[in-house]
Amino acid sequence: MSCTTFFSGDTFIHRLDPRPKILVTLAFSLVVALSTNSGVLCAGLAAGIALSAMARIPSAALRKRLLRVNIFTAVLFIMVPATFPGKTAFTVISVQFSMEGILWSVSVTLKANAIVLVFAALVGTTDPFTLGHAFHHLRVPGKLTQLFLFTLRYLDVLHHEYVTLMRAMKARSFKPSMRLHTYRSFAWLTGMLLVRSLERSERILEAMKCRGFRGEFHVVRHFRFSTADAVFSAASFIVLAALLSCALTGAGRLW
Amino acid sequence: MHISDGVAPIPIAVAGALAALPGIAAGLKVLKEEQIPAAALMSAVLFLSTLVIRLPVGPSSVHPLLGGLAGLLLGWVSMPVFLISLFLQALLFQFGGITTLGINTFVMGMPAVMAYYLFNGRMNKARGSGRAFYWGAAAGMSAYLVSFFFWAGSLILCGKQLAAIAAIAFIPNLFVAAIEGIFTGFICSFLVRVYPAIFRMPVSDREGDGR
Numbered sequence: 001m002s003c004t005t006f007f008s009g010d011t012f013i014h015r016l017d018p019r020p021k022i023l024v025t026l027a028f029s030l031v032v033a034l035s036t037n038s039g040v041l042c043a044g045l046a047a048g049i050a051l052s053a054m055a056r057i058p059s060a061a062l063r064k065r066l067l068r069v070n071i072f073t074a075v076l077f078i079m080v081p082a083t084f085p086g087k088t089a090f091t092v093i094s095v096q097f098s099m100e101g102i103l104w105s106v107s108v109t110l111k112a113n114a115i116v117l118v119f120a121a122l123v124g125t126t127d128p129f130t131l132g133h134a135f136h137h138l139r140v141p142g143k144l145t146q147l148f149l150f151t152l153r154y155l156d157v158l159h160h161e162y163v164t165l166m167r168a169m170k171a172r173s174f175k176p177s178m179r180l181h182t183y184r185s186f187a188w189l190t191g192m193l194l195v196r197s198l199e200r201s202e203r204i205l206e207a208m209k210c211r212g213f214r215g216e217f218h219v220v221r222h223f224r225f226s227t228a229d230a231v232f233s234a235a236s237f238i239v240l241a242a243l244l245s246c247a248l249t250g251a252g253r254l255w
Numbered sequence: 256m257h258i259s260d261g262v263a264p265i266p267i268a269v270a271g272a273l274a275a276l277p278g279i280a281a282g283l284k285v286l287k288e289e290q291i292p293a294a295a296l297m298s299a300v301l302f303l304s305t306l307v308i309r310l311p312v313g314p315s316s317v318h319p320l321l322g323g324l325a326g327l328l329l330g331w332v333s334m335p336v337f338l339i340s341l342f343l344q345a346l347l348f349q350f351g352g353i354t355t356l357g358i359n360t361f362v363m364g365m366p367a368v369m370a371y372y373l374f375n376g377r378m379n380k381a382r383g384s385g386r387a388f389y390w391g392a393a394a395g396m397s398a399y400l401v402s403f404f405f406w407a408g409s410l411i412l413c414g415k416q417l418a419a420i421a422a423i424a425f426i427p428n429l430f431v432a433a434i435e436g437i438f439t440g441f442i443c444s445f446l447v448r449v450y451p452a453i454f455r456m457p458v459s460d461r462e463g464d465g466r
Contacts, residue, residue, distance in 0.1 A: 065349040111261030150295030187441030197296035215288035
């Protein structure tokens, strides 16, 4: 696992300023989550598909993410229509599946997939360190941004330590099974990682103090809001406004 | 234990975010600047462990949540820490979601804070790894169960039709809570023997806050 796995590439979506990308994703998710209008949800899904196609997100990675989301919605499809009160759509072995329950599950599935696609296409195409930088510009509290950047920075380092320790355990023929011994071994592994991480953090702090760290990361390279960004922001604003007005008025309802 | 995108209607999502916000602010307030590396590295370990460690259960396996452990180690700081790890999970693996970030932070973070108030002091006084095991197990298990109830509660708030899912999940989660407790207990008994000062960080927060 590499924790800097984002969807690298060089499409125009990758080159956009991350600040509007974050804001558009947030606004889009809220509008879609707000809406109960089937037309809006389908349009949202279409927007998600279009954006992830434009960002050329590798289909294998996308399939894996969508699968994860839809395992959950599959559970909804089994459980909810059977318990949702309403007109009976069909009956399987005396369990009545209601039409309202099916429609509700459909709308949740549409929402979840639309948000996942847009999130992957816009936020997922920004590397996490740039995201931290963008948070700084979006006035996220400094300590939160620093916590985020430090966590991210050391994830790979600590994962490497985990792999080393795990290899040492396997070399001593450790095989996980449902026994207390396994739980204890994994617990000691986690504990060891915690101790090492704390010791490492002390060294980091000293190194930073040596270099005159005053609790602030200085941003050297600033983002540039270009014409492409302005076009993207304006287009998203128009689409979002249209979706929101349909969501509020109920226009374009499909069912 | 996540609420996924799409399930939560806007009022619930907003209410969840508003509920989580004071906790996150409190966590950031008590976090001193020179503690940021320590907090970040510990949260990286917690994040990693919940992803890579799979405790075998019969033919299957469960991931630990480590809410109780986070509370014992980080106190209120576990609120911003969970916010970050949930954001990373949504970003990198598509667990949870962006609109439900607030609810999920509340569901995971508040039980951790509870575990901190109930068990951090006892853990700091614990002499011997046996005691540490029991307090750690209690912290892990109670935080897990409270998280489950918050999760089930918010699921039902999201729609009464989801109550059946929450009800079905109850029995298996009791079992997982026990495993989580044992796991957290072992971690704590290890830490009390090897590096007892590790549990002092949230306490020094509080002392620093009073000054």
